Amino acid sequence: MRFIVGTMTENDREGTAHPWRVLASKITFEDRWLKVRTDHCVMASGVEVTPYHVIESPDWASVVALTRDLRLVMVREYRHARGKIIDGIPGGVIDHADSGVPTGIAEAGARRELLEETGYGGGRFIPILTTYPDPGNQTNAATAFLALGVEVKSAQTLDDSEAVDVYLDDFPTVLMRISGGSLLIHATHVAALWCAAARILMGGEGMAETAPLRDRLLAAFAAASIP
Numbered sequence: 103m104r105f106i107v108g109t110m111t112e113n114d115r116e117g118t119a120h121p122w123r124v125l126a127s128k129i130t131f132e133d134r135w136l137k138v139r140t141d142h143c144v145m146a147s148g149v150e151v152t153p154y155h156v157i158e159s160p161d162w163a164s165v166v167a168l169t170r171d172l173r174l175v176m177v178r179e180y181r182h183a184r185g186k187i188i189d190g191i192p193g194g195v196i197d198h199a200d201s202g203v204p205t206g207i208a209e210a211g212a213r214r215e216l217l218e219e220t221g222y223g224g225g226r227f228i229p230i231l232t233t234y235p236d237p238g239n240q241t242n243a244a245t246a247f248l249a250l251g252v253e254v255k256s257a258q259t260l261d262d263s264e265a266v267d268v269y270l271d272d273f274p275t276v277l278m279r280i281s282g283g284s285l286l287i288h289a290t291h292v293a294a295l296w297c298a299a300a301r302i303l304m305g306g307e308g309m310a311e312t313a314p315l316r317d318r319l320l321a322a323f324a325a326a327s328i329p
Contacts, residue, residue: 138155138158139156140155141153141156160196162195163209163244164193164290166294167191167225173271173273174276176190176191176268177220188286192220193215205227209229217259222268223255226249230248231294233293235289250312272318274318274322278322
């Protein structure tokens, strides 16, 4: 095993991690919900990896949405793959209809999903995180936003296959429940929530309105600290 000391960038090629070469690639399954690509790959060492199945997924967006009184907008819905009712933050797939807007496609998708799922809209959106839900098997990226000052704009606009409960919660309490393992929630939403908390704690320009929440986050962390 070789250890690399220091911070590596994408252009560093000192270690054993190198991109694979793709000798052949084809779409082996596609319908309106799922697209699977099957690749024939060769590692830098010469080892062939085939078949390698990749899910070609559209990008996602999610929103850590705070009302004017700094309450967190949460959703709860049944997730069939796990067979469980799961809590989370508003979000979903970015689609072609979200392109061509001044705010950018990710923010447009996040705003649309927030409004459709919860009826909340408006506010100021701050990008806080772009990550990859499953980079070994899925092609998509997930972008998260912290939205400040959202308010109810309309009723929910859901697909026939959706049933989404909306509720407001206390942000520090949600983080403590996640840390304690008592809140079932999507993994990318966990990342978004903690990045939003970090952004609030850092403060700075444009974050004055979150000062009361910053104090409550610090108090919650202090109360939960282990001696």
